[in-house]
Amino acid sequence: MYQTPSCFSVTALLTIFALVAGGATLSASAQTPPANSSPAAVAPDDAKRDQRFARWIADFSTTARAAGINEATLQSAFEGVRFIPRVTELDGAQAEFTRTVWDYLDSAVSAQRVVRGQDRLLQARPAVDAAAARYGVPAEILAAIWGMESNYGSNTGDIPTIDALATLGFEGRREAWARGQLLAALKILQNRDIPREQMLGSWAGAMGQTQFLPSNFLAYAVDADGDGRRDIWGSIPDVMASTANFLARSGWQAGQPWGQEVRLPPGFDLALADGEQRRPAGAWANLGVRSMDGTPLPALSDSALLLPAGARGPAFLIGPNFRTILRYNNSTSYALAVGLLAQALAGGAAVQTSWPRDLQALSRGQLLALQTALNTRGFDSGTPDGMVGPATRSAIRRYQQSVGLPADGYPTLELLQRLQ
Structure with missing residues (x-):
């Protein structure tokens, strides 16, 4: 995923701008382009881009100094920083927003992912159960997020977080957001939670086994194993406690389900099933909404109806905990996948209503x-x-x-x- 640019390192250019900005001089080795690099062979457009990128880094470094980032951290973070073209290509193309919900769920809640998740949950049971007990978030929900974000720790991303966020900030579409996340990443480095070379993640700067953005790491990451570091890359106790802490502090209500699949009566006013109109579950029951197995609806005091595939697809009664999952990733498809994967990991039923697979996704x-x-x-x-x-x-x-x-x-x- 990480692409090395065709030009020499931005560090050599950065040195000049750092001197102008009053920053520390970078090491001599960092100022020398790699031996196999040939500036004369660099495309003119790429060379100009890298010059602008270096100026952007120098400007950002001034901001970071004013926010309390020391020179040693800036040196470590930006010595070899590079613009990554692939990051800008991936920005805005998240699968949650570009596929039909059933296509997304086919892979997100596949039989293989369920079986692997049950095995990984068994292996990590002490850490998962400890986090669940401490924060009131079910073990299966934590495992589902773990599965969704990194396939249970097997794919945490290999793009340097500093490079990804610097690229997004420089590209400009979300510059204010990216600058804030980049500053948070520098604070993580300065706190010595993780060295620069191990701070790897997704193209969007999300990190670790449950993909925390740097700002969320600062706010919610937990040192559960007591080693003095908040390690969401390698410590399962830290991963689970941090994830549970995020959900608990984002509004998770212990003892309540995320939601469940339901049946709507004939002639039901579908305008009420917009995911936003909230009523007690009893009020929906009075309108004829029923559980799939005929048991009473869960006692949700603030629930809504959701039709993720329209009138021809399944209907779900969702509660406050569904909205909490949206705080983790603001995609209905994602939140539904977490709930259904957790349900499957616990041995629950799959979605019973057929999806309208003949409908094609609009471009x-x-x-x-x-x-x-x-x-x-x-x-x-x-x-x-x-x-x-x-x-x-x-x-x-x-x-x-x-x-x-x-x-x-x-x-x-x-x-x-x-x-x-």
């Missing part, structure tokens, strides 16, 4: 066209961006109601064609 361009058409007809979906969020789903529902269609808020090719 980014088609979603842009759909949003534009909705806006043109007076159903405000916000600024068209090709991403389906609450505003787009609300606009779809209003349009569906206006033409007598089931108001499930789900974007389909048929709906797009009708709008056009």
Whole structure:
């Protein structure tokens, strides 16, 4: 995943800017391009980009000094920092937002992942159970997040976190966010929780076996094994306690389920199943909503109905803990996958209602066209961006109601064609 740029190290350029900014001079070895590097062979555009990147790093270093980052940390962090083109390519292409929910769940909650998860949960049981007891988060939920984020620790990412965040900050689309995360990463290095060469993770700067962003690491990471370091890369006790601490402090309610699959009665007003309208579970029961096996609905005082695949797919009753999982990753598909994977790890039932697999996912361009058409007809979906969020789903529902269609808020090719 990590691509070495075709140019020589940005460090040589950085040295010049660091001197201008009043920072410490980098080591002589860092100022010398690798022997096999040939600046004359570097593409002009790449060379100019690397010069701009070095200036960005120098400017950021000034900000970091003012925030209390010392010169030794800056030297360690930025001595070999590189721009990674692949990071900018991956930005905005998360699978949670670009695939149908059933396609996403097919891999996220596959039989192989369930079997592997049950085995890994057995191996890590003491650490998982200790975290579950301390923070009130079920062991299976912790294991499900572990499975979703790194396939139970087998794929934590190999991109240097400093390089990834510097690339995102320099690229500019999310510069303010990336600068904040990069500063947090420098604080982690300064605290000596992890050395620079071992601070590896995803293209977006998420780190460790449950993929904490640096700011979340500073706020929620826990030294559960007592070795003086918060090690979410190699210490299972630290991984589990940190993850449980994040969920507990984000609103997890002990003793409550995340939700469950339910049946809706014939003629049910689908506009109520938008995932936002909250009622006690008893109120949904009074409207005819039933569990799949006929048992009483869970005693959720603040629950909502969710139709992740529209009227033809499964329906779920979701509670506050589902919304807490969204704090970990703000994707309905992700939160649903965590809940269903946890359910499977505990030996529970899979989704019983069939998914509408004949429906194809709309492309980014088609979603842009759909949003534009909705806006043109007076159903405000916000600024068209090709991403389906609450505003787009609300606009779809209003349009569906206006033409007598089931108001499930789900974007389909048929709906797009009708709008056009």
